[in-house]
Amino acid sequence: MTTTVVAGNPKPGSRTLDAATRLATSLSGEQPDHVIDVVELGAGLLGWGDPAVKNAVDTVSSSNLVIFASPTFKATYTGILKLFLDQFATGEGLRDVTAVPLMLGAGPAHAMAPDLLLKPVLVELGATCPVAGLYLIDSTYTEDSRIADYAQRWAPVLHATTRTEAS
C-alpha cells in the first residue's frame, strides 16, 4: 500500500504537514511513502503543465491512501491546496484513491469544514472518502489523543477500501 501526504499550507514545513504525517503513520502503521508540501511547487501551480506539479499529481493519483491536509483559512481550506487540486482530472484524478480530509484550526468553530467543504472536492475528483473527516486544534494535536482515537475508529474501514482498490 502506497501512502501519501499532501499539505496545503503556504508556509513550508508547517504543523499541517506534521499533523498529516502523524495521521498517515497512525493509519498505516508506517511513515508515508511520499510527502508533498504543496507550497514548494511554487509558481508552477498557477498554470498548467509544470513538470514538478505534474509529477506530484501522478504521485498522488497512483497512491492507495492519501491524507489531504489544510489549515483553516477563511473558514475553509486554503487557496494553495485548491490550486493543487485544480490540477487533477474531474471524476478520474483520484479514482481508486482512498482519501482522508484533514483540517487544522486555532479553535473548534470550524470543525465542520473537512466534511462539508474539503471532502466534496475530493469526491468530485473520484476519490473514495469512506470515513468522517478529521479536524484538529493546531495547538494541541501533538498532545491530545485525537489522531490515535481516529485511527482506532476508522483504520479498518479505510483499509477495506484500499485493499479492494489495490486488488
Add this chain to the structure above:
Amino acid sequence: MTTTVVAGNPKPGSRTLDAATRLATSLSGEQPDHVIDVVELGAGLLGWGDPAVKNAVDTVSSSNLVIFASPTFKATYTGILKLFLDQFATGEGLRDVTAVPLMLGAGPAHAMAPDLLLKPVLVELGATCPVAGLYLIDSTYTEDSRIADYAQRWAPVLHATTRTEAS
C-alpha cells in the same frame, strides 16, 4: 448482507421509494430486505419513543447497506426524512452501516445536494459513506442508465466496506 431502503417523501409509495428500491437492487443484486416509507410512521415521528418509529430505527441500525432517499424540497432533503434521522443516536446510530445518499429532483440544478447536504448528516450518525451520492431526475430515472452506471462504478467499493463491517 441486509439491505434497507429509507424513503423520506411525504407522499406514500413515491417515485423516491421506487428509485431507492431500484438502486438497492442494482447494488446488491437482489430486492432490499426492508423498505421503510417514512411517512407511514405518521405522527410518532414528531416525538420520541414511538414503538413503530423505534422499530424502524432498529431495522436501519442493524442493516449493512442502507439507501437514504429523498426528493429535493427547497434545494435539500425533506423535513420528513430529517425527522426520522433525528431519531438516531449521534455518532453511533449508523455505526457499521454503509450508507448511500440518493436524491431526486425535477431538474439538474440541485445535483450537489446529496454530497453537500444529505451525506454529512449520515456521517454525523456514524455511517460509512464511501462513495459519491446519487442525484436522479425524477422524470427520467426509469429510462436512463444512471442507476446502472452508478452501480457498476461504485458497487465494488460499497461491498468492500460492508463486508468488513459484517465480519
Add this chain to the structure above:
Amino acid sequence: MTTTVVAGNPKPGSRTLDAATRLATSLSGEQPDHVIDVVELGAGLLGWGDPAVKNAVDTVSSSNLVIFASPTFKATYTGILKLFLDQFATGEGLRDVTAVPLMLGAGPAHAMAPDLLLKPVLVELGATCPVAGLYLIDSTYTEDSRIADYAQRWAPVLHATTRTEAS
C-alpha cells in the same frame, strides 16, 4: 415593521424559542409581533393544507424580519423546522422577508451550520439574508454578550433591507 420568531425545537417553550425572542428584541428594539413555536402546529405539519399551518406560513410570509431558530440536531437544523419550511413556496414564500438564521448547540463545533446549512434554505425560499448567521451556546447565551454584540454589528444592515422592502 413586523417581526416574527420561528422556533423549530421538538420541545415546546424551548431555549431555542427564548434565544430567538431575545435576538428579535435586540435587533428591533421591541418584543416580536409573532412567535411561532413550530411543534405546537402538530401533525398538520406532516401533510398539506392544515389551516393552522397555513396561518403560520402566512404570518411569516407577511413579516418584515423573521428569526428562524433551531437547535443543532445531527450537525444541522431540526427535521421539525424543515417540515415547516417545506410548506413555503420555492423562491416566493419568503420574498421581501429579511431572515436571520439562528442555531444553538451544546458546544462550538457546529458553529458553521447557520451559514452553510440553514441560510441556503431561506435563500431558496426567496428571503433576503444580508448578514452572517448566529450560533449560540445553549448553556451560556443568557449570560454572554453574543446576542448584543451581534445586534450592534448587524442591526443597521438588517434595517436597511427591511426598510426597502417595506416601502
Add this chain to the structure above:
Amino acid sequence: MTTTVVAGNPKPGSRTLDAATRLATSLSGEQPDHVIDVVELGAGLLGWGDPAVKNAVDTVSSSNLVIFASPTFKATYTGILKLFLDQFATGEGLRDVTAVPLMLGAGPAHAMAPDLLLKPVLVELGATCPVAGLYLIDSTYTEDSRIADYAQRWAPVLHATTRTEAS
C-alpha cells in the same frame, strides 16, 4: 458608489471576467470602477506582502459593491480566487462591502455552488451578501436573460445595503 469586479479564472480576459463585468454594469447602471483579473497578480499571490496584491486588496476593501466571479473547478470556486481571498483579514476585510457571488459552469449541475460554497467565504470576511448568488452557463450567458432578470429582482436590495454602508 464604487463598484469592483474580481475574476478568479487562471486564464486572463476570461468569460468569467466578461460575465462579471456585465453583471456589475447591469446592477449599477454603469461600467465597474475597477476590474481585477486575479491571475494577472501572478506569483505574488503565493506569499504575503506583494505590493500589487495589497493594492488589489485595498481596492476591493474600499468598494461598495463587488462581484466575486469564478468558473466552476471541481464543483466549486477556483484555487486562484481563493488565493486572493486568503489575503483579506477575517471578519474585517470585506466589512461594509456588499458582495455578490457569481459562478459560471458548462452545465447546470453545479448551480448550488455560489450560495453553498463561495458566499460563506465572503461572509467570513465580513461582507454583506444580501441576495442569492448567481450561476450562469458559460456558453449561453451572453444570449439568455439571466443577468438582466437577476438585476431586476435583486438590484433594489443590493442598493439598500450599499447605500447604508456608504452613509
